[in-house]
Amino acid sequence: FIDGDDWVDIDQYQAILDSAEQNQADIVFFGYVREDLEIGVARNVGLESVVGLDPAVLNSQLIAEMVGPSYLPSPFKGQEMLGAAPRRLFRQAFLLENQLRFPDEPLLEDSPFALQSHMAAKNVSFNSVKPYHYRMNSESMTWKRRSGLFNQYKRLFQLIKDIISGATITYSDDADAQRYVSYEALQRRLNAWFIRFAAHSALINSMQANYTTSSTNRMAAVRIILDDPLVRQCVKESDLEDGSISDRLILFLIKHRIMPLTVCFYHWYARRLSSSSNLKR
Structure with missing residues (x-):
């Protein structure tokens, strides 16, 4: 999934594909490069700190951080675009088997889709590669001021609430992971x-x-x-x-x-x- 404003480094996706095949992953979650077009600054947002950690525990922590902030420690705390679909590679059969679809929402539609996907996934892989280049643009829909914003957020709240109310989350038996989700x-x-x-x-x-x-x-x-x-x-x-x-x-x-x-x-x-x-x- 790629937004029209952004671009990708195709060569780096081979490492992600290799990771997906090696780990038989339903989802591979990876880093990205944040580019501010107006001031000409780029910032790397990687996952170097999580490589080698228990992926089941990491998935629980990522699910929790996608829902909202907490005082609990997390390697994903404060990181942006956790719910963005372009930060992921999905196994197509996994999406079809679980009938995962984007909701018909004009705002942050990636978030519920990504959340449901991680809740349904049996195997999530984490990769420090940063192939996706997210281009910030104040003229894009994401950054424009708009009417009806609060009501859109309220609809998103209810959508996420319904998801976490009815979810059966796949995670390890680790007690620390369970307290997150x-x-x-x-x-x-x-x-x-x-x-x-x-x-x-x-x-x-x-x-x-x-x-x-x-x-x-x-x-x-x-x-x-x-x-x-x-x-x-x-x-x-x-x-x-x-x-x-x-x-x-x-x-x-x-x-x-x-x-x-x-x-x-x-x-x-x-x-x-x-x-x-x-x-x-």
């Missing part, structure tokens, strides 16, 4: 994702200087997000209290709904993002 642990991670990334991104989106609406409407959009029943539910049960300083700050703002402080922070943060060449949120 219990239903309760995954639900807390999903709640944390909804606050830390979905609600946070929607608040940024509502305050962006180039977002085509009035300031009154932006304020109303902030209130809608903060008062949303799903947001109120998620702030009660997540692991963000044990997260980083930025995690705890975002949780505090969204949990306590102090409008002047929240609006001031997100107005500043949106302006900072707009004036920066770094698009990472």
